[in-house]
Amino acid sequence: MDSRAAIIERLERGFQEVQDSERFQDYLSTCARFHNYSAHNTILIWSQHPTATRVAGFHTWRKLGRHVLKGEKGIGILAPRPYRRTEEKDGEEEVIEGCYFKPVHVFDVSQTDGKELPAAPVTELDGSDDGLFASLAAIATGEGIALDRTPNASSANGFYRPGTIWVKPEASPLMATKTLAHELGHHFAGHVSGQCRGEQETIAEAVAYIVLAYVGIDAGSYSFGYLASWSDPKVFRAKLGEIHAAANRIIDGLETYAEAA
Structure with missing residues (x-):
């Protein structure tokens, strides 16, 4: 022991x-194009597509050499959009930072076709x-x-x-x-x-x-x-x-x- x-x-x-x-470096270069999804978005993905395994946006799939199949319905999630603005308060400028969420659509790999993705x-x-x-x-x-x-x-x-x-x-x-x-x-x-x-x-x-x-x-x-x-x-x-x-x-x-x- x-x-x-x-x-x-x-x-x-x-x-x-x-x-x-080299194999893992290839895998990582692919993973870098995928987002890490929050718990809330994970629930949204699961509720709309329970068997989803790897999801990404339309343009991300295109960069990976794959295309979304005709007629496939996107999976709705919320994408964070940070903002930064300046407001005047008591005669002084104050920087306000925050984040809002915008509805976007992603697609599971099963909804796409094209170049094979490297496996982990x-x-x-x-x-x-x-x-x-x-x-x-x-x-x-x-x-x-x-x-x-x-x-x-x-x-x-x-x-x-x-x-x-x-x-x-x-x-x-x-x-x-x-x-x-x-x-x-x-x-x-x-x-x-x-x-x-x-x-x-x-x-x-x-x-x-x-x-x-x-x-x-x-x-x-x-x-x-x-x-x-x-x-x-x-x-x-x-x-x-x-x-x-x-x-x-x-x-x-x-x-x-x-x-x-």
């Missing part, structure tokens, strides 16, 4: 190598979880978290909401286990909506990798690429304290359950 420090070092090295690869360098995990899922589920229950595995239209492998973790029922045992560890990472790191999603995903996925590696399961084929798509080594290093703390909570829980068995 590797030490936690050795696992952290391997994790940082692994996703740095992914980021440096992430490989779904397959294989046995060696009973780890049940132990993680017990930790979730002990934290008062309801574990939901009912079918869902979401394209995600899982998600966390305070008090609830959903894990895709079709996922392989190992993928489901990694996902549950990831969502528990969100819980033990105290993540709530409205915070920087990139930082949250970096922490949660690093926690999942560490937890699985600690029990001898290598999730690098998925975690390295996932981390690289959300973050960079500087963010990773800046969040090491939070990553360690959350991972240790889960590992300590696993050891407690193992001793009681």
Whole structure:
């Protein structure tokens, strides 16, 4: 069993190598053209197109070498438009800054045709979880978290909401286990909506990798690429304290359950 420090070092090295690869650079150049959508816009997208996976505006798709299919209906969202104006107050000029939202339309990749888009360098995990899922589920229950595995239209492998973790029922045992560890990472790191999603995903996925590696399961084929798509080594290093703390909570829980068995 590797030490936690050795696992952290391997994790940082692994996703740095992914980021440096030519394939990932191509992927990032494409991702740069896509927006990061707010929670409200995510709900708007889901309510109008539940199976949407990658959305962008008409002109963005054209820049990517794809075109919107004739007759396709756009997905309505709200685009932020910052403003800055000067007002006079008590004889002095005061700069007023704010933001308003303008209705715009985007289209899912399934509504377009054209040049193939590069895929993220992430490989779904397959294989046995060696009973780890049940132990993680017990930790979730002990934290008062309801574990939901009912079918869902979401394209995600899982998600966390305070008090609830959903894990895709079709996922392989190992993928489901990694996902549950990831969502528990969100819980033990105290993540709530409205915070920087990139930082949250970096922490949660690093926690999942560490937890699985600690029990001898290598999730690098998925975690390295996932981390690289959300973050960079500087963010990773800046969040090491939070990553360690959350991972240790889960590992300590696993050891407690193992001793009681």
